[in-house]
Amino acid sequence: MPGIPKPLRPRKTPRQQRSAATREQILRAAAHVFVEHGYAAGTTNRIAEAAGLSIGSLYQYFPNKDAILVQLAQRHLAEGRQALTAAIERGLPATWPERITVLVDAALHAHSGDPRLHQVLFEESPRPPALLADLRALQNTMVDLVADLLREDPAVDAPDPRLTAWFLVATTESLVHRYLADRPTSDVAVFRQQLIAVLTGMLGTHSAATQPPG
Amino acid sequence: MPGIPKPLRPRKTPRQQRSAATREQILRAAAHVFVEHGYAAGTTNRIAEAAGLSIGSLYQYFPNKDAILVQLAQRHLAEGRQALTAAIERGLPATWPERITVLVDAALHAHSGDPRLHQVLFEESPRPPALLADLRALQNTMVDLVADLLREDPAVDAPDPRLTAWFLVATTESLVHRYLADRPTSDVAVFRQQLIAVLTGMLGTHSAATQPPG
Amino acid sequence: MPGIPKPLRPRKTPRQQRSAATREQILRAAAHVFVEHGYAAGTTNRIAEAAGLSIGSLYQYFPNKDAILVQLAQRHLAEGRQALTAAIERGLPATWPERITVLVDAALHAHSGDPRLHQVLFEESPRPPALLADLRALQNTMVDLVADLLREDPAVDAPDPRLTAWFLVATTESLVHRYLADRPTSDVAVFRQQLIAVLTGMLGTHSAATQPPG
Amino acid sequence: MPGIPKPLRPRKTPRQQRSAATREQILRAAAHVFVEHGYAAGTTNRIAEAAGLSIGSLYQYFPNKDAILVQLAQRHLAEGRQALTAAIERGLPATWPERITVLVDAALHAHSGDPRLHQVLFEESPRPPALLADLRALQNTMVDLVADLLREDPAVDAPDPRLTAWFLVATTESLVHRYLADRPTSDVAVFRQQLIAVLTGMLGTHSAATQPPG
DNA sequence: CATGAATGAGGGTTCATTCAT
């Protein structure tokens, strides 16, 4: 930025920026510690140490241990929600195989960080009701969205669109999660292809089953 | 046993049997307490109390808290293994829809007790490596079994039988688990039917397996 | 108890007695520590140490620090209440100087233990509402009792018996407390005499009560 | 000071004046916070915030928390001392009822600010010895003064003037304090009148008792 | 002189585990 003398350039709100950076630091440390030790053994002292802070400082950024957990989890969920919103804004594909691919890729992306963290956050830890509600809300949004798409599409025969949508969403989520834990094949692409096929089949089976070719 | 006066006959509950009964009692109490309070808040004192024992006695039957957890979990796994063995000994059905039905029903049965206990045992608690290994072993056994069946059946098109088997087993387990948590439909029968359809679909809508050639 | 062999003598409920003894031990230690360090610096660890117990044991007898404080305070109040009841049952004296002497002696007795403890318990510490209520209740009882006596006695001129009663009770309590803190005279008897004179004076110098005819 | 250009003249708000104002601000804030939260929960951060300062600044005006407390308390005492001095300089009344009225009004005035603050400062908080000494000193001054007056007055029979003086001063202080806590009557005037009567009686009783008309 | 992020000793409390009885 030529012409503007350094000291006059707008400061990047140092106070808040620093603060935000420290929060980030703590969250990263917490993620690391939770992955390494689990929730119970992931003590606040360990987190502070991993973040290179004193325990007192940690508590200036988060009121208690659970707040760290919740923040971490909600960030995960927020990412999922954003991915969903983004996909919708970009325009959902017109065909089911494509739509399912979007779904699967979103799930793979969401879990790409660390499946163990996902497990600690959503399974091992005491989940505050607010967080549980958030989790349910996101899943419901997705199920509703898919259900609506199913209803709109006359080519798909889904007597109970919500249930079918639940199957699609739940299977995607669950199998991606499980894949990362089990690694039944080392080639993600293979898994991805197979999963897409399975999900696509979920719709096909029905249609085929109930829409016998004239 | 005539001739031997009743009071002198060996008691039906010798030391070891009594001991076994007490262990059982403790395990039942632990299951109850874990379901009620979760792992962390499921203290050994609470378990002892629920078992009608003193804490000291409890420690004469189990060396530590984790031993109780592991025993409980391994029992769960053992049940699964036995169900599997039993099914094999009864003779597996010849058609895939039937086989899948057996698989689904086994999973439903395994989780029928208390899904919350399953969650505590396998998700919320610190899982000792030994237990994890056991869990993996059982799943592998099942996957292997299914993979073998897939290989034996020329009508099924499965280029990677192990992966396909993994999909079948993992989907069954995951969706049953998730169903019990989410209850997307209150009618289990509907869910069961749908799940069977989905799994059958995995093997190929077109496949001869489900449409044995007249 | 001759004739009854030792082992058959009724045991003094060892369990509970021991437990009660330990509670007592803790309370004594707590009183000591509170007097020595005040409430805030009278840590549970210090109390446990003074009681010759581990901190864990202390928490098997009291759920938290405040419970110790409350117990200590309520015991104080209970003693006061009992002294009152006992005095009533013994029959209150007929003349005011005598009645006032009873009141003063009761107050002196109540504070005889350790005025600093009284101060910590009722002034320095966070007083749970329940305790405050108890304290007020006891004082009200006393005020009411005295007020009734005032009403019954035609010789006493007390237009507002409750207020006069409050003055009597409050002055007694306050001055006894203050005396023990200030020690304006080393001879308790002198103080006692003077206080009795002051309180008697409150009822009216002219009153017949203090000037028995003759 | 002619000749010195304005900008060079010493500012009307030199370092020290500004500093004194800030100290005042802090003390006011501290009083507020202590009343609101008590001593233990009246944290230095809260005080700084209430004073509109950073915690760092606060520590540039007071070396530690207790210094604030002590200053606050000593100011209270100083006010009492000044009231006393002023009363003496104005000339003490000649009759005891008037003198006692002055005493009572001074006490009522001293506590008029906020009895809760008085409680926090002198009962709830850890009182540094220096403060305690100050408190005693003030009381002694008052007792001595009253004792001297008693000695000077031949009409009053006080065999132990210091003790009688202590009774007067202590009763005044204690009952005013207690009145504000208990509010046995909502009308302060009534209480004041009654208290004055009681205190006057303290002298009267004696004189009457020991100076039989004759 | 102001700021407020950083510090860390120390507090109350829990709970798996031991051991004398």
Next chain:
DNA sequence: AATGAATGAACCCTCATTCAT
């Protein structure tokens, strides 16, 4: 074997105080 009082390491968290900016 059974008991349950005793243990104490470890946890989460607070707050007076410091110090680099």
